[in-house]
Amino acid sequence: MKAPALLGRLRFDVRGLRPGLGWLRRIRGGGEPRKPLSKPLLSAVALVAAAYGGLAGWLVLNADTTREAWQTAIPAATVAVAPLPPPPKPETKMAAPAAPLPTDAAPLPLPGAPTAAVTLVPAPVPGLVEDSRNGPLPRIAQDGRKPWQVYARPFPATDKRPRIAIVMSDLGLSGVTTGNALAKLPPGITLAFLPYAERLDDWVERARTKGHEVMLSVPMEPLNYPRDDPGPNALLTMLGPDRNVERLEWSLGKAVGYVGITSTTGSKFTASPAAMQPVIDALKARGLLLVDARANPKSVAGPLANLAGVPRALGDRVIDRDLSRGAIDDQLRELEEIAKTNGAAVGFASPYPTTIERLNLWLTALADRGIALAPVSAVVNIQK
Helix, strand or coil, rough: CHHHHHHHHHHHHCCCCHHHEEEEEHHHHHHCCCCCCCCCHHHHHHHHHHHHHHHHHHHHHHHHHHHHHHHCCCCCCCCCCCCCCCCCCCCCCCCCCCCCCCCCCCCCCCCCCCCCCCCCCCCCCCCCCCCCCCEEEECCCCCCHHHHHHHCCCCCCCCCCCCEEEEEEEEECCCHHHHHHHHHHCCCEEECCCCCCCHHHHHHHHHHHHHCCEEECCCCCCCCCCCCCCCCEEECCCCCHHHHHHHHHHHHHCCCCCCCEEEEECCHHHHHHEEEHHHHHHHHHHCEEEEEEECCCCCCHHHHHHHHHHCCCECEECCCCCCCHHHHHHHHHHHHHHHHHHHHEEEEECHHHHHHHHHHHHHCHHHHHEEEECEEEEEECCCC
């Protein structure tokens, strides 16, 4: 019991003496008049009160010592308690990698087609570009390197098989169509972009990163112009040479990393020697090649390029004028016959879903038939 509580108990007991004295009085006298107590009894009472008071005082003065003595008397033992180990971390289970889902983002390998990745030289290459108000323009390096050779997709010169180049033209206007072509076409197919396409430099970089050789489809005047408008800054027969060269440079400055130009719209412009000659001279000065789509059978672009020493290739077929599957397959078979006869052939196509489907199916067995799919730079100057 703590000292304050004990003191209170003692106080209660001392106060309780008073009823006890009354009881003594009642025993002695009952209801009679009170008589004084005897001296011995008073002395005994005083002695008891003094004893209680002394005990209470002693407890008050020695409460702390008494408590310590009690605590010491209680058996105790000191036990060292080791700290609890930290709870184990939950084991992280590594999920097994999920199998890739089929996607249109990458074409399936084609049986019989080369599967080795081909890396193109990153563009622009120092020394092969000059700044202009129209943007970066290609140029011949001081050591003689030409853009059409440096930016070309590599092709083994030892491959003596007949070659077919497919040019997928007029890309860039539709992001969905262009993205679909990049996702599904094998990299051996050459891609030709329109110069006024949005994000042209991004499209060209993506195409070259995948391994496609790249060209520009320069807009030129068609026979039914102006009803059929080829687009902004098209080359026109009514303009002078300087104006057309300025417009040509406007197109050339929209991207870097291409090997040359072609046109699928210039049925009137490519038939005019006076209009075409300044363009041929500009291509020669900048080290670019020309693919004459021969939108007009009377085109002079190819012969003029040949006379000027500009690398040139000639379009032999547009494989998807008729979009039926059978018609596209027929044009592809004709390309094979032309390649066997002339050593090489060039086919033009547009990025229609049906065209892409038939091309991929055709390519599955092309190598088995002894014919190589080649970039357009690998067929220049070899068509008979």
